[in-house]
Amino acid sequence: MVTIKIGGPAGSGVMTVGTTIAKILKKSGLYVYTCTDHPSLIKGGHNQVMVYAENHKINSNIYRLDILVAIDETTITKHAQSIREGGALIYDSGAVKNLNIDRKDIHIVPVHLKGLAEEVGNKIYANTVALGAICGLLNTDEEITTNILKSTFQKKGDEIVKQNIEALKKGFDIAREKEFDTKVEKQEDNNRIMIDGNTALSYGAIKAGCKFISAYPMTPATSIMQTLAKNEMDYNIVVKQTEDEIAAVNMAIGAAFTGVRAMTATSGGGFALMSEALGMAALAEVPLVMVEVQRGGPSTGIPTYTAQDDLRFVMHASQGEFPRIVIAPGDAEECFYEGFNAFNLAEIYQTPVILVSDKELASAKTTIEKFNTDNLKINRGKLMSDEDMKSSVDFKRHLLTEDGISPRSVPGQPNGLHVGSSYEHDETGFTSEGAQNHIDHMDKRARKLDHIFDFVKGIEVYGEDEFDVQLIIWGSTKGACVDALPELEELGIKARIIQVKYVLPFPTQQFGDILDNDKPILILEHNKSGQLRGVIRENTGILLENFYGKYDSRPIYPEDVVEQVRKLLNK
Amino acid sequence: MADIKDFQEPTHTNTWCPGCGNFGILMSIQKAFAQLNLDPKDTVVVSGIGCNSKIPHYIKTYGFESIHGRALPVATGVKLANPDLNVVVCAGDGDACSIGSAHFLHTLRRNVNLCYIIHNNQIYALTKSQYSPTTEKGYVSPTTPHGSIEIPFNPLAVAVTAGSTFVARGYAGNIPQLTELIKKGINHHGVAVIEVLQPCVSWRKDKSFDFYKDILYDVADEKFDTTNRSNVLNFLLEHDIYDGKVATGIFYKEDKPTYSDELKIGDKSSVAKQDIESIDISPLLDSLE
Ligand SMILES: Cc1ncc(C[n+]2csc(CCOP(=O)(O)OP(=O)(O)O)c2C)c(N)n1
Ligand code: SF4
Numbered sequence: 001m002v003t004i005k006i007g008g009p010a011g012s013g014v015m016t017v018g019t020t021i022a023k024i025l026k027k028s029g030l031y032v033y034t035c036t037d038h039p040s041l042i043k044g045g046h047n048q049v050m051v052y053a054e055n056h057k058i059n060s061n062i063y064r065l066d067i068l069v070a071i072d073e074t075t076i077t078k079h080a081q082s083i084r085e086g087g088a089l090i091y092d093s094g095a096v097k098n099l100n101i102d103r104k105d106i107h108i109v110p111v112h113l114k115g116l117a118e119e120v121g122n123k124i125y126a127n128t129v130a131l132g133a134i135c136g137l138l139n140t141d142e143e144i145t146t147n148i149l150k151s152t153f154q155k156k157g158d159e160i161v162k163q164n165i166e167a168l169k170k171g172f173d174i175a176r177e178k179e180f181d182t183k184v185e186k187q188e189d190n191n192r193i194m195i196d197g198n199t200a201l202s203y204g205a206i207k208a209g210c211k212f213i214s215a216y217p218m219t220p221a222t223s224i225m226q227t228l229a230k231n232e233m234d235y236n237i238v239v240k241q242t243e244d245e246i247a248a249v250n251m252a253i254g255a256a257f258t259g260v261r262a263m264t265a266t267s268g269g270g271f272a273l274m275s276e277a278l279g280m281a282a283l284a285e286v287p288l289v290m291v292e293v294q295r296g297g298p299s300t301g302i303p304t305y306t307a308q309d310d311l312r313f314v315m316h317a318s319q320g321e322f323p324r325i326v327i328a329p330g331d332a333e334e335c336f337y338e339g340f341n342a343f344n345l346a347e348i349y350q351t352p353v354i355l356v357s358d359k360e361l362a363s364a365k366t367t368i369e370k371f372n373t374d375n376l377k378i379n380r381g382k383l384m385s386d387e388d389m390k391s392s393v394d395f396k397r398h399l400l401t402e403d404g405i406s407p408r409s410v411p412g413q414p415n416g417l418h419v420g421s422s423y424e425h426d427e428t429g430f431t432s433e434g435a436q437n438h439i440d441h442m443d444k445r446a447r448k449l450d451h452i453f454d455f456v457k458g459i460e461v462y463g464e465d466e467f468d469v470q471l472i473i474w475g476s477t478k479g480a481c482v483d484a485l486p487e488l489e490e491l492g493i494k495a496r497i498i499q500v501k502y503v504l505p506f507p508t509q510q511f512g513d514i515l516d517n518d519k520p521i522l523i524l525e526h527n528k529s530g531q532l533r534g535v536i537r538e539n540t541g542i543l544l545e546n547f548y549g550k551y552d553s554r555p556i557y558p559e560d561v562v563e564q565v566r567k568l569l570n571k
Numbered sequence: 572m573a574d575i576k577d578f579q580e581p582t583h584t585n586t587w588c589p590g591c592g593n594f595g596i597l598m599s600i601q602k603a604f605a606q607l608n609l610d611p612k613d614t615v616v617v618s619g620i621g622c623n624s625k626i627p628h629y630i631k632t633y634g635f636e637s638i639h640g641r642a643l644p645v646a647t648g649v650k651l652a653n654p655d656l657n658v659v660v661c662a663g664d665g666d667a668c669s670i671g672s673a674h675f676l677h678t679l680r681r682n683v684n685l686c687y688i689i690h691n692n693q694i695y696a697l698t699k700s701q702y703s704p705t706t707e708k709g710y711v712s713p714t715t716p717h718g719s720i721e722i723p724f725n726p727l728a729v730a731v732t733a734g735s736t737f738v739a740r741g742y743a744g745n746i747p748q749l750t751e752l753i754k755k756g757i758n759h760h761g762v763a764v765i766e767v768l769q770p771c772v773s774w775r776k777d778k779s780f781d782f783y784k785d786i787l788y789d790v791a792d793e794k795f796d797t798t799n800r801s802n803v804l805n806f807l808l809e810h811d812i813y814d815g816k817v818a819t820g821i822f823y824k825e826d827k828p829t830y831s832d833e834l835k836i837g838d839k840s841s842v843a844k845q846d847i848e849s850i851d852i853s854p855l856l857d858s859l860e
């Protein structure tokens with residue numbers, strides 16, 4: 001349908017134009033995907049936002065560019081060449097003095113943003129003029145457009161709303177004259193929602209009864225803490241910004257020890273600081289939910305861009321051997337449902353659960369059907385009720401059981417006294433360095449997850465039953481692959497996507513059952529070394545020869561997938 | 572009233588050296604708990620790692636022996652999740668003033684309602700006698716064979732500066748006084764820091780019970796003003812624990828709302844006890860455009 005890129009200096013309101021056009025397109029009944037591309041700067045530097053809208057569900061951004069909106073010259077230099085034939089360039093003729101491009105095949109729409117804004121009354125309306133120009137090209141529905149403006153500026157009073165509408169009209173009228181080939185027809189928006197992965201994950205956590213988050217701000221994870229903070233009053237959530245990530249994870253463990261569902265969220269650097277406590281949670285058998293939202297590493301790396309390069313890190317961080325669950329949701333829906341499940345699993349297995357996301361997944365907004373919460377049931381595992389504990393005798397917090405999971409009491413409950421401990425301990429929790437005791441408790445903890453795949457699906461499969469090629473992926477790479485299926489189909493290629501959603505424990509059996517060794521296989525990851533590829537080989541013995549690793553810190557696009565598949569199949 | 576026996580854990584073999592100062596601290600905590608009539612099920616003793624930090628295993632309440640330096644954040648999590656619990660935290664001078672020093676500062680300025688007992692033996696005891704942040708300058712230890720170079724960390728002066736609302740010093744050899752300090756620290760509505768001079772009979776024979784016998788006095792006997800923060804700070808800076816007479820007792824006390832009192836949350840009762848069965852998130856989803 002249509003892709004729009006809006007670029008300008010940081011702080012120039014590019015993001016607001018993007019969000020507002022996204023809302024208008026969504027209200028017009030389209031499926032919208034938006035993401036931002038900005039350096040780690042507050043002012044200065046170049047920001048861009050991409051808005052992509054379709055008549056059907058979309059899960060990723062694409063390279064094709066239909067409309068470019070340039071608030072500055074940099075945007076033109078960087079992106080004008082990518083505008084498709086018949087596309088349009090809207091640019092601020094106030095800011096860009098000499099337009100220096102050689103494109104006869106596109107519509108060029110100069111708009112004096114500040115000048116027109118001042119005609120309305122104030123240069124602050126410049127962004128709204130730009131927005132109007134986009135709406136004009138696409139001929140968006142007037143009622144929808146003005147309603148969105150109204151709801152955006154309502155708080156600032158009627159006069160501001162009125163002037164914004166006038167400013168929008170200025171831009172609209174100029175662009176309306178162009179005979180742009182794509183027009184937006186109003187359709188029913190069917191009550192769909194537009195949401196990013198971090199918000200979806202946060203809502204999953206709230207639905208799961210998470211009432212405690214302690215965290216330290218770190219891009220791109222911060223919005224999780226912020227979303228919970230926004231809802232602290234209505235949903236009774238203790239939100240604690242801590243002095244560092246070490247405090248964050250230890251506080252969450254202390255909170256979880258009392259029986260509250262608790263979490264922490266960070267990116268790679270913060271996760272490094274949390275490593276020691278992660279092992280403690282596992283040894284003390286405290287349910288802990290951690291979120292690691294990846295960004296381009298190593299070290300501070302490329303903080304505002306995306307990557308999938310911490311998989312091995314979250315799988316192996318912390319000394320010693322202990323069970324942990326690593327879940328890699330692939331889209332906003334999975335962020336929500338797995339965000340919910342994580343809290344059940346942490347309590348059922350009394351061990352840390354790590355959700356691994358990434359910048360693209362965390363911050364790109366997609367349009368999806370409203371979550372269905374009917375089937376979401378709270379399962380607190382072997383957490384004892386006060387009633388159970390009243391009659392309890394000789395309670396052993398780390399009782400050696402067949403399934404490896406012990407009854408759990410929490411402070412405040414009678415007859416359940418014990419010490420949670422980072423030392424190896426006996427069944428009561430008391431420190432023990434006995435050789436056999438260590439073996440017994442290592443084995444006990446290890447067997448906890450033996451049957452996890454009786455309850456959860458470790459692998460998801462998309463695409464036809466008949467296929468020519470298998471794409472193996474984890475995390476946000478799912479979006480680009482799913483979106484590549486129709487184009488591959490057009491090329492006569494039937495692809496099947498195998499998504500590894502639970503990486504630890506690895507769903508070896510299921511993976512083996514699904515993989516067809518006789519058909520071509522391509523594994524795609526957003527890292528250099530092929531981290532999942534290594535995990536697969538380690539668990540199944542299968543060496544996947546064909547690996548596409550992208551590590552430029554920009555998301556994988558459907559076009560990349562198509563190109564890689566064609567290369568592999570020589571088509 | 573509860574009995575001290577209610578808080579003793581006879582089945583857990585104690586592994587402290589005979590004569591260790593930690594025994595006096597243990598007994599004072601148990602006595603304080605008994606005299607305050609605390610319910611063991613509503614009490615949590617949190618520690619870090621070190622000789623001192625074995626203490627939760629010897630007290631019959633809930634407990635958590637965490638990792639080195641992290642007792643305070645774990646305890647903060649416990650207290651913020653369930654403010655109905657009595658939370659007592661034990662840590663060594665290494666835990667408190669070195670590896671966990673950031674948490675020390677920040678827990679105090681938050682005024683989390685807990686009682687923090689620092690077992691100050693001026694040595695890393697569990698790792699066998701390296702100098703600690705509270706060891707005096709020039710001290711010869713395995714890692715400073717030619718004498719340490721740093722000046723010592725003054726935990727109570729730091730506590731006053733960071734905003735602690737209760738600051739006291741006790742001595743492991745004076746159980747009646749220490750018991751009273753701990754009782755007052757627990758009853759204090761806010762964060763209470765109690766530094767305890769703790770003889771380590773194995774590694775600091777120079778700071779034995781004998782050493783402390785005649786040098787301690789209680790500021791309560793001198794009509795000490797416990798309300799003027801800057802005077803208290805001056806006093807603590809001028810009178811450290813290394814020379815001459817060493818002051819004990821309560822130095823500073825202030826009444827202020829605790830972190831839990833001020834928590835920005837709809838319902839301030841324990842989040843650990845709230846029902847989570849059927850949380851309705853439809854308002855959140857409806858608000859998404
Ligand atoms: C992260 C980490 N670093 C180092 C250690 C080793 N370690 C254990 S206890 C300790 C110091 C103990 O000194 P202190 O806190 O004063 O307690 P004490 O033994 O004197 O009671 C050290 C360095 C550790 N357990 N964890
Ligand atoms: S080494 Fe020192 S502190 Fe540790 S138990 Fe022995 S006497 Fe006590």
Ligand SMILES: [Mg+2]
Pocket residue numbers: 621663664665690691692693694695696703
């Ligand atoms: Mg010490």
